[in-house]
Amino acid sequence: MESIDQFFPFLNTPANIVITCHQKPDGDAMGSSLGMYHFLIQLGHRVTVISPTNWAEFLNWMPGVGKVINYEYNKIRAQEIIDKADIIFCLDFNILHRTKHLEMPLLKAKCIKVLIDHHEQPQEEAFDYGISKTSKCSTCEMVYDFIVDSGHADKINIDIARSLYTGVMTDTGSFRFPATSPSVHLMVAHLKKLGLEHTEIHSNIFDSALENKLRFTGFALLNRMEVLYEYNTAIMHIYSQDLKRFDIKTGDTEGLVNYLLTMQGIRFGAIVIDRDEERKWSFRSKGDFDVNTFARLHFEGGGHFNAAGGRSDDSVDETVRKFKLVLSDYRQDLNSK
Ligand code: 5GP
Ligand code: MN
Numbered sequence: 001m002e003s004i005d006q007f008f009p010f011l012n013t014p015a016n017i018v019i020t021c022h023q024k025p026d027g028d029a030m031g032s033s034l035g036m037y038h039f040l041i042q043l044g045h046r047v048t049v050i051s052p053t054n055w056a057e058f059l060n061w062m063p064g065v066g067k068v069i070n071y072e073y074n075k076i077r078a079q080e081i082i083d084k085a086d087i088i089f090c091l092d093f094n095i096l097h098r099t100k101h102l103e104m105p106l107l108k109a110k111c112i113k114v115l116i117d118h119h120e121q122p123q124e125e126a127f128d129y130g131i132s133k134t135s136k137c138s139t140c141e142m143v144y145d146f147i148v149d150s151g152h153a154d155k156i157n158i159d160i161a162r163s164l165y166t167g168v169m170t171d172t173g174s175f176r177f178p179a180t181s182p183s184v185h186l187m188v189a190h191l192k193k194l195g196l197e198h199t200e201i202h203s204n205i206f207d208s209a210l211e212n213k214l215r216f217t218g219f220a221l222l223n224r225m226e227v228l229y230e231y232n233t234a235i236m237h238i239y240s241q242d243l244k245r246f247d248i249k250t251g252d253t254e255g256l257v258n259y260l261l262t263m264q265g266i267r268f269g270a271i272v273i274d275r276d277e278e279r280k281w282s283f284r285s286k287g288d289f290d291v292n293t294f295a296r297l298h299f300e301g302g303g304h305f306n307a308a309g310g311r312s313d314d315s316v317d318e319t320v321r322k323f324k325l326v327l328s329d330y331r332q333d334l335n336s337k
Contacts, residue, residue, distance in 0.1 A: 031167030056251020094119035140167030216246035
């Protein structure tokens with residue numbers, strides 16, 4: 001993978017460009033994709049954002065989201081667009097299989113592939129150009145840097161500002177996680193000067209739940225949470241019948257894992273949710289417990305030091321049993337000061 005500044009000259013010649021991100025895009029994946037979209041169209045490129053799957057409804061206010069193609073629903077059209085692409089931007093993921101069924105089309109595409117991402121251990125050989133910076137709070141911050149460093153700061157408009165703010169805000173936990181560096185606040189100051197209304201964005205993201213989501217949260221905390229005090233760990237497991245009972249949709253479970261870390265003394269929080277094809281784990285930690293390594297070693301996953309995901313083909317009960325078994329090896333790490 002060549003460095004990202006080697007790619008900058010390609011921006012000057014109008015091209016067919018595809019932007020994609022990880023499956024079930026979150027605020028950062030969708031925000032960085034749309035921020036890049038609103039930048040590239042100003043340079044005269046023909047740009048399409050293709051999401052590997054659907055996304056949470058609370059992202060549907062975002063500028064340009066109506067033009068995003070859901071690969072799972074529009075495979076033929078998406079493939080036609082990929083076949084014509086000169087350049088594919090891969091945003092907010094480190095490994096091609098994070099794009100689910102888009103992995104093979106991406107592997108087969110012969111065009112230039114550009115990575116912009118902040119996850120640990122990227123699959124560098126899969127990309128021609130790119131930048132991977134785990135110190136960055138979000139891919140949205142990296143897209144901001146990309147626009148500025150390529151000499152186009154003047155192109156940052158209100159659509160770009162609203163898109164990029166979304167990912168910066170969601171991936172920093174509203175500016176509380178350690179990666180919230182001075183550069184993040186300087187960037188937000190710039191976006192505010194362009195007229196960004198940040199309270200509206202917080203409200204769109206966090207105050208748009210339906211009653212069933214709150215009832216489900218209460219149910220899960222009461223009935224599906226287990227606190228393992230000897231490991232300073234809390235876990236939650238959600239069966240598919242729980243999701244059906246409360247009519248839970250994509251995005252409704254986002255943030256549930258964070259409740260676990262709000263308990264005094266808890267350093268490791270984990271939730272497993274029965275998605276039809278697999279059991280999906282989310283891991284969160286506070287301080288020096290490395291959930292990226294934990295997810296890689298035990299649950300075919302990865303991510304960041306303090307936030308990662310994983311998967312299993314086992315049943316919910318079986319994967320929870322396995323989790324508890326491997327947890328016993330971390331007793332010392334989770335109890336050290
Ligand atoms: P979440 O728990 O919110 O789904 O994911 C936490 C972080 O880990 C996100 O940055 C997400 O992109 C990443 N992540 C989630 N699942 C996986 C996975 O299976 N593999 C890798 N490499 N990263 C993941
Ligand atoms: Mn991200």
